[in-house]
Amino acid sequence: MDIELQRVGFSYAAGTPFEKRALYEVDFKIDSGTYQAIIGHTGSGKSTVLQHFNGLLKPTEGQVDIGDYRITAGKKAKNLKEVRQYVGIVFQFPEHQLFEETVLKDIMFGPLNFGVSKEDAEARARELITLVGLPTEVLEKSPFDLSGGQMRRVAIAGVLAMKPDVIVLDEPTAGLDPRGQKEIMDMFYTLHKEEGLTTILVTHSMEDAARYADDIIIMHDGKNVLRGTPRDIFADAATLRGYRLEPPRIVRFQEKVEKLLGHPLDTVCLTEEELAKSVAKHLPKERGK
Amino acid sequence: MTEILALNHVTFAYPSEDPTPRNAVEDVSFSVNEGEWIAIVGHNGSGKSTIAKLMNGLLYPQQGDVRFMRDVLSDENLWDVRSQMGMVFQNPDNQFVGATVQDDVAFALENNGIPYEVMVERVHEALAQVKMEDFLDHEPHHLSGGQKQRVAIAGALALRPKLLILDEATSMLDPQGRMEVLQTVQQLRAETGLTVISITHDLEEAILADRLLFMNGGKKFATGTPNEIFALGDELIELGLDLPFAMKLSRLLKAEGVALNGQNMTEEELVNDLWTSNFNA
Numbered sequence: 346m347d348i349e350l351q352r353v354g355f356s357y358a359a360g361t362p363f364e365k366r367a368l369y370e371v372d373f374k375i376d377s378g379t380y381q382a383i384i385g386h387t388g389s390g391k392s393t394v395l396q397h398f399n400g401l402l403k404p405t406e407g408q409v410d411i412g413d414y415r416i417t418a419g420k421k422a423k424n425l426k427e428v429r430q431y432v433g434i435v436f437q438f439p440e441h442q443l444f445e446e447t448v449l450k451d452i453m454f455g456p457l458n459f460g461v462s463k464e465d466a467e468a469r470a471r472e473l474i475t476l477v478g479l480p481t482e483v484l485e486k487s488p489f490d491l492s493g494g495q496m497r498r499v500a501i502a503g504v505l506a507m508k509p510d511v512i513v514l515d516e517p518t519a520g521l522d523p524r525g526q527k528e529i530m531d532m533f534y535t536l537h538k539e540e541g542l543t544t545i546l547v548t549h550s551m552e553d554a555a556r557y558a559d560d561i562i563i564m565h566d567g568k569n570v571l572r573g574t575p576r577d578i579f580a581d582a583a584t585l586r587g588y589r590l591e592p593p594r595i596v597r598f599q600e601k602v603e604k605l606l607g608h609p610l611d612t613v614c615l616t617e618e619e620l621a622k623s624v625a626k627h628l629p630k631e632r633g634k
Numbered sequence: 635m636t637e638i639l640a641l642n643h644v645t646f647a648y649p650s651e652d653p654t655p656r657n658a659v660e661d662v663s664f665s666v667n668e669g670e671w672i673a674i675v676g677h678n679g680s681g682k683s684t685i686a687k688l689m690n691g692l693l694y695p696q697q698g699d700v701r702f703m704r705d706v707l708s709d710e711n712l713w714d715v716r717s718q719m720g721m722v723f724q725n726p727d728n729q730f731v732g733a734t735v736q737d738d739v740a741f742a743l744e745n746n747g748i749p750y751e752v753m754v755e756r757v758h759e760a761l762a763q764v765k766m767e768d769f770l771d772h773e774p775h776h777l778s779g780g781q782k783q784r785v786a787i788a789g790a791l792a793l794r795p796k797l798l799i800l801d802e803a804t805s806m807l808d809p810q811g812r813m814e815v816l817q818t819v820q821q822l823r824a825e826t827g828l829t830v831i832s833i834t835h836d837l838e839e840a841i842l843a844d845r846l847l848f849m850n851g852g853k854k855f856a857t858g859t860p861n862e863i864f865a866l867g868d869e870l871i872e873l874g875l876d877l878p879f880a881m882k883l884s885r886l887l888k889a890e891g892v893a894l895n896g897q898n899m900t901e902e903e904l905v906n907d908l909w910t911s912n913f914n915a
Contacts, residue, residue, distance in 0.1 A: 387778055387808055492679040520724070520805050522677040522835040523876035549808040591809060594879055601905050605913075617879075621886035628892055628912050 346412040346431055346510040346543060348398055349374040354406030354418075355393055367393040369567045370407070377510075380537055380544045382554035382575075385564030386589040394564065395547050398513050399432035400425045412510075430459055433509030437516045439500035440493065448474070448491075449484040452502045459507065466506070473502040476536075478528060494525045501529075505536070511543040512536070518550070530557060551593035555579060555615040563588055580613045595620055638797050638829050639689060640665035643698035646684060658684040660852045661698070666797070671823060671830040673840040675863075676849030677874025682833045685849070686801045689831070690719055703796070717746055720790025724802040726782035729789075730774040735766065738774055739789045746793065760792040761785075763825075764818050780811025784818055791822070798822075800832040804839060816842065837864075837878045841899055848873075864899060880904040 355368040368390050375381045385391040396402040397409050400416055408417040411432060416422045436442070445451035452470035457463065474484055477498040483491065488499050497517075504512065514533060518526040534557050537544040548554060554561055555575045563571040563578070565588040571578065578585070582592045582600070591597065596613060599620055603609050606627055614620035646659040659681045666672050676682045687693040688700055691712045700707040702715045723729055732738030736757050743753045761767045764784040774782060783803055790798055800819070804812040816839060822828050832839060840846055846863045848856045850873050856863060864870065864881055871877065877885070884898040884907070893911040898904040 387811075494678045520802070522874050523837070524871075524874040525678055527876075551809075589810075598879075598883070598901055598904075601901065602908070605905060605909055617883050617886050621883060621890045621892070624887060624908075625890035625892050628908075 347374060347377050347410070348412075348432075348511065348543070348545075349410040350394070350397065350404075350407070351410070352407035353394075353397060353404045353409060355397070355402060356405050357393075359405045367567055368404075371564075371567075371569050372407075373562055373569050373572065375543065375545060377543050378541055380534075380546070380557055380559045382546045382548060382558035382561045383564060384548060384551065384554055384561060384590065387549070389564040389588075390567040391547050391564045392515065393567075395434065395513055395515055395545070398511070398545065399429045399434060401434070426459075430507055431509055432511040432513065433504040433507050434513040435501055435504050435515065435517055437519055438497075439504070440488075440496035443488040443496060443500055443503075446487060447484065448486055448488050448499050451488055451499060452484075452506050455503055455507045469506050469508075470502070473505050474499075476505070476532075477502045478532065494521055497521065497525075497529070509542070511545065513545045513547070515547045516549070517546075518553070533557075551579070551591065552595070555593045555595070563590070565589075575615055576613050579615065636668040637704060638666050638668050638670075638702070639831070640701045640704075641685070641688070641695075641698065642701065644685075644688060644695040644700060645697040646688060646693060646695050648684075657852050659688065659695075662849075662852075662854045663698075664847050664854065664857060666829060666831060668796075668829055669823075669827045670845065671819075671832070671843045672845050672847060673843035673860075674831065674833045674847045674849060675835060675837075675840050675875060676855075677835065680849040680874070681852040682849050683801065684852075686721075686799060686833050689799065690716060690721060717742075717793055718796045720787075720793060720795035720798045722783060722786045722790055722798070722800050722803040724805055726779050726786065726806065727775070729786050730782070732774065734771050735761070735774055735777075735785050736770045738785060739792050742789060742793050756792045756794075757788075760788040763791055763822060764788045778811060779807040780814035783807065783811065783815045787815070787818060787822075795828075797829045797831065800830065800834070802833055802835075804834070804836060812836070812839075835875065837876060841878055848875075860899060861897075865897060 350371050350373055353368055353371040357365045357367055371394060383391050400422055403416055403422060404418045406418045408415055411428050414428050443451055445454060449470050452473060453466040456466040456469060474481055479495060479498055488496055518529050530553055536542055558575055561575055561578045562569050579592045579596045585592055595617060599614055602624055610623045610627060614623055642663050644659055644662050645657055647655045647657045674682045674685060688695055691707050705711055707715060730738055731741050739757045739760055740753055743756060764787050766784050766788060804815050819830060834840055841860045846860055848863055878899055880898045880901050884894055884904055888894055894907050895911055896903060896907050898907050
């Protein structure tokens, strides 16, 4: 399902004395099946943009196409409920939205609301709990007896239970320990590949954008200002810094290595593994060891 | 060396319907001396947040005791102890009470009955220490995450605490905010010799500490300098942590046959090592 924003402008509290402009002429298309990263400094508008992907916010200017649905500024939107079934958003700290008595009921809540039968909803929940890496015993427990990392997984299962075509992730690993971060990001990547999802990652982690995304959009002062593959985007550190963003640590370290070598490496390395290989190739051969 | 805080064989379990509940903290002992920076590290659920709550008397141990300046923490001295212990929590938005930055920093002083003139002086001094003195009349919710946490630190400093506890205080910040906060703490330590306990799973933050307390499954797994703890290597990874960036890269470089001498905790060390091991024969 493609998502296309055309000249989208948005103001909070539009038409009141408290009006605050958040987006200006945002214009981009995210193709079906892409792993898209959206990055930007705090206050760049990235969280406002993400709420346009399933009609939680309606543009005050321009239009948003979500598959065949069109949301146009100033017109009443129809069938938004359907749109929200296709586009699932995992908000920051999604575990704050857990509320049911048991994990099973919590995961089933969404599908039941959309008219899925009880049997099907339960079957889905049982399937998903394994998929998000939790033992099935957890289903009978209260979500509030789980650890923070487990609660996050339950909340994610609740979003996946809607079988969305597009999944939007807003800082999905905030507050998790390093292993939890890697497990969650790897899980979304596997889902992305195996289920053919469109994945939109909104983050300030340049490392995650470099490692997982096919394509990066940079937001700055309420506009989309730059777009490209991670390699292209991170090759130009000066431009990034102009948008108050730092390239990933690995790229900054490459700058230091290149200074030491006195010449650039063949390409911008996006992972530690890549950089290690490239440096090994460029260093003088070991001296008589 | 003056001991500021000590845990002696502390065991704690949360109330549970389970007849044999798991101890959230089990037989943990360690002490913090004046002027030290101690980092308590461990994965989610390792018991580090429970330790934070035991340190400031939000929870009391079922076995063992917690001592502040050699006095056992109890209901009698709790308020006195807390006034000497500044705490900064994870979520910058949950700890503001004042309508302006200076009101917020003054809040704890008012509660402690500090005279107005002294209060004004302390608020200015504390905000200057975290480089937020230009924001006196700003509304806290309009600040960036890093700025909010610096104001929260100023609020703690205004009481002139013996000890500053950072409970995952940087984990919700963007990279820039995290850097701002850590630089502020480093600078405070250099200028005032403040004692700091940071509870974190950010390894780059842990490297800055003098000593680490590494928690696993509610127990003390290891203590030592960052160098000693990170030398544990794969064990750290198995227990849900990771290696600092420069160490991870050093290992990958060695695996590719690049000559290196040390384990290189920081980028500077790694760059120097690359230079001396490969160019400076």
